[in-house]
Amino acid sequence: MKQLLKTGLMAAILSSTVASGAVLAQEAAMNEKHADAAVTYRQSIFQLIRSNMGPLGGMAKGAIPFDQAVLETNGMRLEQLANMMSDYLKVDTRKFDVDTAAKDEIWENWSEFEGKIDALKSASANLYQVAQAGDESQYRAAIGKVGAACKSCHDDFKAD
């Protein structure tokens, strides 16, 4: 527990404003350690989104069979992860030499970027609703909307 709290304390200092909820304005990374942690965390959330979206993309394309349970579970998780994104992405790492695919435009045009996150939140909430409703005729379109929200943001804010 002592070690955990020590680690926790460092993380607290590094990310004290992550998940403050009410405040969603961007904030500058305080130092290189903070910037590195921010990069790790935001890449982690994108990886989890990718892992959930993968099977859904396969289903939408017909490459893997439709699976109601996966649709519901992954839809729920995509919504949960989309709701975490602003808190992780708001840490502005532009001043530090970090290894990142995040373009400077994220923090230069923060409100536009947040709009893209809002689009992902809406699309994933819709997907989860469609999944719960169990109407197979709608799931491809709902998955497509999530994919479109991903792509729209990557086009503008992710380096190739």
Next chain:
Amino acid sequence: MKQLLKTGLMAAILSSTVASGAVLAQEAAMNEKHADAAVTYRQSIFQLIRSNMGPLGGMAKGAIPFDQAVLETNGMRLEQLANMMSDYLKVDTRKFDVDTAAKDEIWENWSEFEGKIDALKSASANLYQVAQAGDESQYRAAIGKVGAACKSCHDDFKAD
């Protein structure tokens, strides 16, 4: 969209059984690519748990001020992440040369490991309840229980 679906398809093949919900038994990684993806995903979920636990550890220790909004938001997110863990950890990567701190004992003693995840789920669900109840006298103990669940599992299943 085409590129996304292509990526999605690959991810689908790599992780088709992630988040299948009903089936929680362990499964062997199919190949090195699958094993590598599994490592990336499970490290990602641990990073997100760490980022949420950090500020709470600081609060419990008194190193940073109590913040009701952070307690609620991070409590909720810890519960959500804890509920995702089994699906990510069940991919058995023992047969592949992956860079991991996950001990073989995870898959050798899967039911014991799942018990540790269940303990984290209970502790984080309790934390979120305490956070929502807004009783400041209880939050330190509730955070401590989550920390204890983390440590108990790391002691047995995480390499130093």
